[in-house]
Amino acid sequence: MKHLPNILTLANLFCGCIAIAFILNSQPFVNEINGEQYWVSGTSQAYYGSLFIFIAAIFDLFDGMVARWLGVHSPIGKDLDSLADVVSFGVAPSMILFKMIWAAYMAKPHAIDVSMIAVAPAFLLACFGALRLARFNNAPSTTSQFTGVPIPAIGLVVASFPLINLYNPLGIGMMMQNEWILYGIIAVLCWLMVSKLRLFTLKFHAFSVKKYWAQLAWILLTLVSLPFLKSLSIPFSFLLYIILSIAYKPSQQ
Numbered sequence: 001m002k003h004l005p006n007i008l009t010l011a012n013l014f015c016g017c018i019a020i021a022f023i024l025n026s027q028p029f030v031n032e033i034n035g036e037q038y039w040v041s042g043t044s045q046a047y048y049g050s051l052f053i054f055i056a057a058i059f060d061l062f063d064g065m066v067a068r069w070l071g072v073h074s075p076i077g078k079d080l081d082s083l084a085d086v087v088s089f090g091v092a093p094s095m096i097l098f099k100m101i102w103a104a105y106m107a108k109p110h111a112i113d114v115s116m117i118a119v120a121p122a123f124l125l126a127c128f129g130a131l132r133l134a135r136f137n138n139a140p141s142t143t144s145q146f147t148g149v150p151i152p153a154i155g156l157v158v159a160s161f162p163l164i165n166l167y168n169p170l171g172i173g174m175m176m177q178n179e180w181i182l183y184g185i186i187a188v189l190c191w192l193m194v195s196k197l198r199l200f201t202l203k204f205h206a207f208s209v210k211k212y213w214a215q216l217a218w219i220l221l222t223l224v225s226l227p228f229l230k231s232l233s234i235p236f237s238f239l240l241y242i243i244l245s246i247a248y249k250p251s252q253q
Contacts, residue, residue: 023049023099026099085155090127146200150193197246221237
């Protein structure tokens with residue numbers, strides 16, 4: 001049983017590798033909504049890639065929980081978790097952004113090929129994610145707050161992009177066909193990971209509504225948003241998490 005947390009972490013890594021394989025094999029195609037045609041960056045393989053990023057997040061959630069339940073902690077487990085996270089929530093989402101930027105350039109009139117310089121910013125997400133993990137591993141542990149947005153949250157937001165691209169809610173999918181919007185998203189996400197923002201965790205001790213109102217509000221509003229916002233529910237949950245974290249005061253605990 002003592003090896004179970006590491007097995008779950010390796011399952012996270014395995015899912016991240018499968019996600020990369022699916023995303024690499026995806027190709028853009030033309031979609032049409034309300035008579036308007038636009039490029040969608042991926043076939044069903046891109047959505048399978050996103051699915052495996054979500055599955056990786058489930059394994060990432062449970063490996064820590066199981067380690068705490070079993071009272072099993074080791075430097076190897078901590079390092080292994082970071083290595084898995086940088087693949088599943090850093091490299092795999094970077095590949096999604098790589099494909100989206102490539103598709104944005106290929107949608108231009110007379111496009112023949114895309115320079116690697118143009119798509120290279122996508123991989124900054126993995127680089128800043130690795131920096132965020134390294135900083136986290138060497139910072140004093142706290143049960144109430146993170147400093148900077150955790151890389152799994154960033155990875156899940158990017159994993160929702162292929163669905164937003166496909167269903168085009170509120171026209172956002174078409175807006176994300178613009179390479180400059182994608183560059184802006186990359187810059188913001190990279191900054192959030194290494195910023196000094198204090199964000200609450202979901203570790204509950206001596207539970208009470210007064211102490212954990214922000215966490216409860218986030219969970220409730222996220223669940224309520226699912227049937228209404230659908231593919232936009234993950235970005236909505238992400239923004240809500242940041243807003244509530246800014247409003248949350250750990251001194252209340």
